[in-house]
Amino acid sequence: MDLTSYVARLREELAGAAELGGPDARELAGRLTAPMDSAFRLALLDALSAAADEITRDLAPGSVELRLRDGSPGFVVTPPPTEQPADEIAAPPPAESAETPDDGAVSRINFRLPDQLKTRIEEAAGREGLSVNAWLVRAATAAVQTGDRPRTSRAPIGGQRFTGWAR
Known part of the structure; x- marks a missing residue:
């Protein structure tokens, strides 16, 4: 110019x-x-x-x-990366993407989270112009790379604390 x-x-x-x-x-x-x-x-x-x-x-x-x-x-x-609906994806995203694992494989998981947290995640993703999935992948990747993993509470020694699912 x-x-x-x-x-x-x-x-x-x-x-x-x-x-x-x-x-x-x-x-x-x-x-x-x-x-x-x-x-x-x-x-x-x-x-x-x-x-x-x-x-x-x-x-x-x-x-x-x-x-x-x-x-x-x-x-x-x-330009911002383009997002495709999951049912239209024929192949995994390019390997140079920071959002893909090293081997290029893509997995699907389902998890439950409180509605209030889901709302906050949707707002954060919207502020960054990302889908919720892309935002979660970035957050998980950053947490794994920095070693900032969630802390789990443990029962005191000798305590009787049980977690999990039962039928």
């Missing part, structure tokens, strides 16, 4: 405003536009960077980055 046309337009606007002030104002505006060129470019870059940040917040987990190459800004867009 070339900022030259935008900087030139700012110069023209400054010159137009100086016309109203007479010859002294025109001369002052002419002397100020050259040193202000870099300030104009920096202000435009700041605005583009802020816009990229705002778009990234709305696009999460995708992102938009502003990068400078040879002094010219450019955008790099990383």
Whole structure:
């Protein structure tokens, strides 16, 4: 993206405003536009960077980055991953995904959780723009990688505590 046309337009606007002030104002505006060129470019870059940040917040987990190459800004867009319903998945996701196990196999489990926790999980997934399944896979992967596993309470030695299912 070339900022030259935008900087030139700012110069023209400054010159137009100086016309109203007479010859002294025109001369002052002419002397100020050259040193202000870099300030104009920096202000435009700041605005583009802020816009990229705002778009990234709305696009999460995708992102938009502003990068400078040879002094010219450019955008790099990383779209969010696409989610498919479970019945439409023909093969497991690509191996480079952080959400898949090392061997590429995919398993299905069912578990019960309190309604209040389910609601909080759905809200957290929605904030991140993920399905509940994708959010749970990420959370479980992070917990396993960091060793942050849930703590189980144990019965005191000699205590009579039983857990499980019975028929």
